[in-house]
Amino acid sequence: MTNELLSIKDLEVWYKTYRGYAKVVNGVNLTVNKGEKVGVVGESGCGKTTTMKSILRMNVQSAYVNSGEILYSGENILKMNEAKLQEIRRRDIAMISQEPSAALNPVFTIGEQIRDVIRYSDTKKKFTKEEMQSKAIDAIKSVMISDPERILASYPYQLSGGMKQRICIAMGLVVPRNVLIADEPGTALDVTIQDQIHRLLHNLVEEKDMSLIMITHSLGVARELVDRIHVMYAGDVVEVAKTDDLFKKPLHPYTIGLLDCVPKLSGGGISEGIYGYVPSYINPAPGCRFASRCPKATQICREQKPSMTSVDAEHSVACFNYQ
Numbered sequence: 360m361t362n363e364l365l366s367i368k369d370l371e372v373w374y375k376t377y378r379g380y381a382k383v384v385n386g387v388n389l390t391v392n393k394g395e396k397v398g399v400v401g402e403s404g405c406g407k408t409t410t411m412k413s414i415l416r417m418n419v420q421s422a423y424v425n426s427g428e429i430l431y432s433g434e435n436i437l438k439m440n441e442a443k444l445q446e447i448r449r450r451d452i453a454m455i456s457q458e459p460s461a462a463l464n465p466v467f468t469i470g471e472q473i474r475d476v477i478r479y480s481d482t483k484k485k486f487t488k489e490e491m492q493s494k495a496i497d498a499i500k501s502v503m504i505s506d507p508e509r510i511l512a513s514y515p516y517q518l519s520g521g522m523k524q525r526i527c528i529a530m531g532l533v534v535p536r537n538v539l540i541a542d543e544p545g546t547a548l549d550v551t552i553q554d555q556i557h558r559l560l561h562n563l564v565e566e567k568d569m570s571l572i573m574i575t576h577s578l579g580v581a582r583e584l585v586d587r588i589h590v591m592y593a594g595d596v597v598e599v600a601k602t603d604d605l606f607k608k609p610l611h612p613y614t615i616g617l618l619d620c621v622p623k624l625s626g627g628g629i630s631e632g633i634y635g636y637v638p639s640y641i642n643p644a645p646g647c648r649f650a651s652r653c654p655k656a657t658q659i660c661r662e663q664k665p666s667m668t669s670v671d672a673e674h675s676v677a678c679f680n681y682q
């Protein structure tokens with residue numbers, strides 16, 4: 360456990376809504392080791408972004424952390440003062456948003472924005488203009504964009520969606536950091552570009568020996584990119600395993616349903632997927648949140664929340680009736 364760099368413990372995040380609290384994140388546990396690539400996989404609305412935004416305390420005002428800890432190098436980020444939190448954001452952990460356009464400021468050039476990231480990464484050191492420009496150029500080149508000078512002088516609206524997403528990656532990597540959180544980079548893009556962006560991210564993270572938390576809907580994408588997978592359903596982590604083990608021996612009925620959605624080269628038509636949808640987070644039913652959609656649900660599943668059980672050293676599942 361000495362290798363553990365970031366760990367989320369029993370995190371609960373609720374949103375205040377006019378109908379009452381939406382109890383979205385329901386006691387999530389998640390760990391990332393030094394240099395490890397971890398995936399968080401689950402369908403839309405299951406709380407991936409809410410969980411990830413909690414790490415850097417970037418959730419909207421109406422989000423409320425009901426309980427839990429987020430330990431980074433042993434210190435609880437949720438309890439840090441503002442100055443310490445800023446330092447972590449500038450130097451330790453970067454997050455690439457699901458929406459690149461929202462992450463870039465429309466009134467500043469790309470160059471101005473990248474130079475700001477460099478400038479504030481070390482407030483004691485004074486970078487010269489030339490130093491900052493050369494770092495910015497290297498960052499743009501590293502994400503496979505040619506003509507970096509022109510790009511640095513451009514405004515976000517002058518760039519394509521794929522370029523903006525690359526710029527966001529460049530901004531996340533321009534300062535050496537320990538952890539990169541990538542929230543579905545590429546969802547807004549076509550599949551070929553998405554794939555290129557995933558590869559690029561994977562290679563850059565490996566080159567710099569950073570840890571990666573990759574959020575995605577798709578187990579297929581996670582399989583290509585990460586060492587270990589956390590499967591998330593309706594605010595709960597329901598299964599954690601090394602990527603290969605998860606594919607060889609999926610245990611949770613939800614994971615098995617998700618795997619049916621991964622397209623197979625051998626064909627076999629379109630799978631049925633998982634029937635139903637993520638339940639409401641306002642006044643959620645007791646018990647396992649997957650019970651209403653689960654082919655294996657029994658009485659106990661509707662009454663008690665299953666806790667995480669280790670089946671192997673590195674494989675755990677939260678289910679009363681797993682395979």
Ligand SMILES: Nc1ncnc2c1ncn2[C@@H]1O[C@H](COP(=O)(O)OP(=O)(O)OP(=O)(O)O)[C@@H](O)[C@H]1O
Nearest residue numbers: 374376381383402403404405406407408409410419
């Ligand atoms: N500001 C908010 N106020 C109220 N509810 C919210 C707010 N933001 C998100 N939610 C709700 O929290 C739940 C989880 O949303 P979240 O964005 O974390 O899911 P996600 O897993 O990242 O989904 P996606 O894959 O579509 O990005 C959803 O039901 C969503 O409607």
Ligand code: NI
Nearest residue numbers: 407408409457
């Ligand atoms: Ni999301």
